Amino acid sequence: MIKIKINNRNWKVKFVKGTDKNLCAENDEIVCGITNYGKATIYINKEIEKDVMLDTIVHELTHAYLFVYGFGQVESFTEENVCDVFGAFAIELTKQAIEIYNQKEI
Numbered sequence: 001m002i003k004i005k006i007n008n009r010n011w012k013v014k015f016v017k018g019t020d021k022n023l024c025a026e027n028d029e030i031v032c033g034i035t036n037y038g039k040a041t042i043y044i045n046k047e048i049e050k051d052v053m054l055d056t057i058v059h060e061l062t063h064a065y066l067f068v069y070g071f072g073q074v075e076s077f078t079e080e081n082v083c084d085v086f087g088a089f090a091i092e093l094t095k096q097a098i099e100i101y102n103q104k105e106i
Contacts, residue, residue, distance in 0.1 A: 015046035032056040035063040058097045
């Protein structure tokens, strides 16, 4: 397990087997990663291809960042909204994703 902070809030990143119940999406589909807001935990399937893993970490971190910074309730983003979020958090999020990828426990 890797501990991170997003806007001074504690989060965990866990690399789990593809069969882990936490990777089961609403439609019972097994996914590459999933963000559990209630547990402040990101689950990453440790069995996915390495070239997909970093993309998945970035994707799930983006969910967490949007939630923490209050964008989780926004139903629809305009291009300008996306650019604002990307401009505000892209560097921090990307650095964090690379650190997580390099620390992964597989």
